[in-house]
Amino acid sequence: MSEMRVLSDADVEELLDLDGLLDVVETAFIEQYRGNVERPDRPHFPVGTGLDPESPDDPLGTGLVMPAYVHGANQYATKLVGVFEGNPQRGLPTVNAAIALTDASTGVPAAYVAGTRLTNARTGCIGGLAARELAVDPEAVTLGVIGAGTQARWQTRAIAAATEVESVQIYSPSDSRYTCADELEGELGTPAEAVDSPRDAVEGVDVLVTATTATEPVFPGDALESGITVIAVGAYTADTRELDGETIDRAARVIGDVPGEAIDTGDLRDTGLDADDLLALGAVLDGSAGREGSEEVVVTKSVGTAVLDAAAAEHLYDVAEERAIGTTVSL
16 A cells, blocks of 8 residues: 655645755756756646536636656656636636646656745745846845736745845736735845836836736836846736836847747747747756846746756655654555
8 A cells, every 4th residue: 555645734834944945946947948847748627618607618727737757756746727717706716726746657646736935935936046147236126026926926935046036016907916925024034115016016127027917018018127037927928018128129138948838928929039949947957058147138938847847856755754744645
């Protein structure tokens, strides 16, 4: 009889350490860049059709299955994701996830991990690493954030863990920007201000993060100052978009965490670029690419990769085993 370790969201919260997770995510990106991973296509499909009596022909959300394996790892991972835009009205997160870890030597189930918090944290680490590597001065970062939801917070936390953030200015069209700024200032001990417009969020910052669910550009590209690093994490489909054409035109280089997928997002698909025009974030972390001048506008476009889920979940599983955290279930 085999046993599986189950890690609840509370367990994940206890185990999470952003400094350690940044190292795990960095290594995973480098292994992906070097070709030392298995990352099959991630199918996504509408779900919930027929459940709403008022709109029986419409789906309620999207299901995704994201498998990955890093060569040499003891486990491979399969992340199960649900994206439901109506969930905030239900008091639930828009994105929910769980990660199944399976022994890579035997195929025996090893762990089932609450994946929502871990997904948010590893996505935040993408921004943290991009800021660390691409900001003109990672020891003195002024940070602008467009978006005031969960991912805006995680991006800010991870960038603060990876660099020295001196101030944060946050814009969202809703009053949530005030709560977000107050919470981050209290949590990080860094001055954080809610501002009144996207242009205000961009003005005077070294690093700009966009973390929204927008379908149209969320700031004007002409507001960008020279030397800025833009990290766009919200748009992950062809129908979602945060960046305008001027932002891409002004970029000296565009970096993608997964160039072949980033190019198909609304941020990049109509820019005239193709995947070969993008630098891989793994190449930046591996030391073979990056910023080449302090005046350059540099854009990093992130869509996420299941390789990070596999590496992050295995890391948490190993720590949980060492510290005897979680619940063991016999199968």
